[in-house]
Amino acid sequence: MAERTHIAQQVQQPVTTGRQIIVTSIRGGAGKTTVAALLSRTFNHYRHDPVLTLEADAALGTLPMRLGAESVRWSLADLAQIARPSMQLTDITGYLVPLEDGGWLLPGSQGRIGARVDIATYRTVMVALRRYFGVTVVDCETLPGEVARTALDTAHARVLVTPATAEGVASTRAVLDWLTSLPVSVLSSTVVALTVATPHAALDTTAAVKQLRETGVEVVTLPYDRHLAAGGAIRTPLLCAQTRQATTSLAAEVLQRAAGAR
Template identity: 60%
Template sequence: MSTQGSWQRDVFAEIGGVPESPDPESPPAPYAGSAAARYATEPGPEAAVPAQFGPPADEHPAGARPTRAGEPQPDDAVPDSVPVIAPELGEALGRVRRGDPLLRRALRAVRVLGASAAHDGASRAETARAIQQPITTGRQIAVGSIRGGAGKSTVAALLALTFAHYRTDPVLAVEADGVLGTLPRRLGAKEIRWSCSDIAHVIDASTPLANVTGYLVPFHGGWLLPGSRGRVTRNRLDPKAYYMAMASLRRHFGVTVVDCETLPTEVARLALSSTQARVLATPATVEGVASTRLVLDWLDTLDPAMLPTTVVALVHASPDTALDTRKALRHLEVRGATVISVPYDRSLAAGGEIRTAGLARDTRDAAARLAAATMDRAVAHGRGDARAHSPHAGEARP
């Protein structure tokens, strides 16, 4: 994937700084089975982070203080791998049912192709073209919510898996939740070593991708940067570390999906305001819709151009939701924001790793529409056309 100029000037224009070009050397030992050389690239110009976002002289995560970005760490500075979930809970998840029942899958398999099927095929093809549209610089998409349990990490994982499936350029999923994030579990990670805070001072924008991927966890078609190492501490993810990590990683990835902390934490606010598009996950309840409308109104006070680049994912966590979806959509579609309904899915509700083959067809279609609508807005933002609306917005209603 080619890079044109400094990608950081797009997203981090308010940061500024003078580019530098350190000379990275060999990468750290990659995770077993990783395709570290798959997207090897030449070093490019670094978008430096100004001094106020740099680390204090004596503060380096995990004792790491390399002389050059990407340089192998001393043995005592490399953090140990830790399991994503406690071993005693590893077998707690029982058999996960497929999203579509057997009868529905059988009927779909024997259905005679008619006008409706042809229309569905054309719609899916148009959605795929929107997801795959070419870009000249990386697009960053933040996924946030106003409360825990809204399905934020599930939506972020669905987006990352969908982009990785449809696109040929590298896709990155970043967990910007330094305490209790579940994105690694949803993407199937078994163990993690480096976190977002750890790599902020270890790599920079000139580090080749083959080196960078040694710090990341591979998932199906993409790469994952965890937010923590599974410990609850008072030290949440530092906004400075988040900015440094994102500035260093952006040039390498066509699409970056950021799973934020719940609002109104500082990192979540920074991520939502600095990315080209954003997704707000909201539970399909009256309380969830009301809270998300308040967030939309707040975003509009920050910058009126933010709502046209915002997509709301209305997540149905129960098959017995009593919410009137159409009224909820009308309440949330304000000043350019659009809404995509994500239906209840037995496979998603079970928790654990998301296996796309087990998802219901309606769930896969909703995830694709969500990715298409978000990519349309991210690309329109890059062109300075914040009012551009997705051709798929009309498909948001169930």
């Protein structure tokens, strides 16, 4: 109980300026949108300042569906064209989707095939919205996309989603080794989310966590959850207790790193 209280306090910790957290992966199907939605629901549950969840993966992304958005009117590109420093929060929220459990959503597209999010659009929106929201969770495109690489450089913290497979762990280890070679290291502000997609995973997750932690990052394992595997809108009461606990731990880990970033 004391540990859970401590983790909850970490998620609730105050931040001086808007903290931007990106969620990405090295391949599709790793579960990054699911992880972004879980973090969104967790921050909205625990925090009292405004939380924004933003989709920077416009390829018919499923983030609005995962968050239970019934309709989408405006997209990231639309907001980039009208965002001005003089705008108030009430002006901004008119272009966002209110979420039922609190917080706001900005989709990457309106369900159009071929909709694009380029670096200029991403930078414009992220700079414009930073001062309005205590925490922004970004469901980013997969690496090595240009927007994903830009987001790696500019975010306060990063979640790298890894499927609990031998190939997924090996590829992610290679990415972590690459991150250590960058001129400005982002490894210290990166957390790996190891996602288990089947009830009988063949991978030894304990060994996988140990292997990934050798690079210096923290790793949080998200267990198989029948509700998540079914797809559709995520309903927190339907998640198993282990998933809720792991998600809260992940939110605490990544926010601790984001809060300490410049």
